[in-house]
Amino acid sequence: MLTDNPARKTSVSPVSTAVTFDQVVKRYGDHTVLDHLDFEVRQGxxxxxxxxxxxxxxxxxxxxxxxxxxxxGVIQVNGQPFSGxxxxxxxxxxxxIGMVFQQFNLFPNMKVLDNITEAPVQVLGLSRDEAAERARDLLDLVGLADKADVHPTRLSGGQQQRVAIARALAMRxxxxxxxxxxxxxxxxxxxxxxxxxxxxxxxxxxxxxxxxxxxxxxxxxxxxxxxxxxxxxxxxxxxxxxxxxxxxxxxxxxxxxxx
Amino acid sequence: MSFLTAFVRSLPSIWDGIQITVLATLLGALLALVLSFVLGLAARSRHLLVRGLARAVVEFFRGTSLYVQLFWLFFALPILGFKLVPLACAVLAFGLNYGAYGSEVVRGALAAVPRAQWEATVALNMTPWQRMRKVILPQAWPQMIPPFNNLLIQLLKSTPLLSLITVSDITFQMDQLRSATGDTKAAYLVLLVIYFVLAYALTLCMNGLEALGKARLGQGRA
Missing domain, CATH: 3.40.50.300 (P-loop containing nucleotide triphosphate hydrolases)
Incomplete structure (x- = not known):
């Protein structure tokens, strides 16, 4: 029997599946954008x-x-359904889940460092110092360690996008x-x-x-x-x-x- | 007695009048500001009932005359057994009337913040309150300042209504001076200048606020 096959069990085990789309339909009015879409993405x-x-x-x-x-249809993330x-x-x-957008979408009311620290402080409950340390490591990673105290509007598009990547990663x-x-x-x-x-x-x-x-x-x-x-x-x-x-x-x- | 002598002699009561006018303007504006945000945020609520209620309040106080609202609070409310001091009537009427206009300013400025900003706050898993407080409002409020300034100056210029409900504002005081001297031209000219100076002072304050807000968004002069 298929269900007793250990190899098959591990291959569909919910732990190893990061994202599942199961017969997902998305329509805007009469326009069907996604038509009974099925696919899976494994963790990593x-x-x-x-x-x-x-x-x-x-x-x-x-x-x-x-x-x-x-x-x-149903979308599952790490085995948990989350549509609706x-x-x-x-x-x-x-x-x-984190996301980086085409237009960067940095917050113009915050400096670069605050763009990265705000959500970790507000949402994850990190202290300002912990969040700032994490943010500086990430700015280092994206090659913008010297831009922490700059306004995002003063950066080039490429620099803004690298800040946006750091901001998304700061939420781990x-x-x-x-x-x-x-x-x-x-x-x-x-x-x-x-x-x-x-x-x-x-x-x-x-x-x-x-x-x-x-x-x-x-x-x-x-x-x-x-x-x-x-x-x-x-x-x-x-x-x-x-x-x-x-x-x-x-x-x-x-x-x-x-x- | 010349107008000038009488004017100098009544400077203390003119000063009292200016203080009353400024006090009524600021208290009315404060109440209007609070109501602007309450009604402006409610107008964007997901719940139909909240939205509808805010809409109804705004339309009622925008659609009825400030003059009649004030007289209703001052003359009609006591008949129902609620008597407010005249200044309280005025602050309430100014607050409700200008708050109704101001809520549209708040609603419009919030709607003008790009949707992409909201999407970024969702992607960072912020709560609706964190989104509003940390991202949307800080970007919206500098947009609100010029229309708020308009309303504030209009509110200031509505305050002569105070003299109709026994409050000794600057219009009342200058009217006293006018009857005492009989110099209508001079008395009302001075009154015009006083209102202009007050309005201009308010404008300067609001311009400063706007510049501050825009500098924080990186839009001001570097």
């Missing part, structure tokens, strides 16, 4: 979502971050969502941000879900690439295979256009 796995604009990639991250609600929960329980689910999430984090940057600033993310991918075992148009970066950090089209995953696999010999015609067309 780095998954890149690729596909044409409007294929629902960003919606997946926004659903996980609880910025949107599913129309149908009231605010209090949503906060418990959100604890595991298990799962990091990266939503087209280099799309709003001038070309010469993209590399600095990608280097920081590569370092983090190497130095930690954090689970990453990444929406990007940077195929070189996707190839470097991903364990798996998911190709989206029409609100579904039409093909998935390790980046070496996906980029060299895609099976699906839509994937070939898409990669032909972006590579």
């Amino acid at each position: 796995e780095r998954v890149t979502l690729i596909g044409p604009s409007g294929s629902g990639k960003t919606t997946i991250l926004r659903l996980l971050m609880t910025l949107e609600r599913v129309t149908e 929960l009231p605010e209090k329980q949503l906060r418990r689910a959100r604890r595991h 999430p298990d799962i990091l969502l990266l939503d087209e984090v280099t799309s709003a940057l001038d070309p010469e600033l993209v590399q600095g941000v990608l280097d920081v993310l590569r370092d983090i991918a190497q130095a930690t075992d954090i689970t990453m879900l990444c929406v990007t148009h940077e195929m070189g970066f996707a190839r470097d950090i991903s364990d798996r690439v998911l190709m989206f089209d029409g609100g579904r995953v039409i093909e998935s696999g390790p980046p070496e295979r996906m980029f060299s010999e895609p099976e699906h015609e839509r994937t070939r067309d898409f990669l032909g256009a972006v590579l």
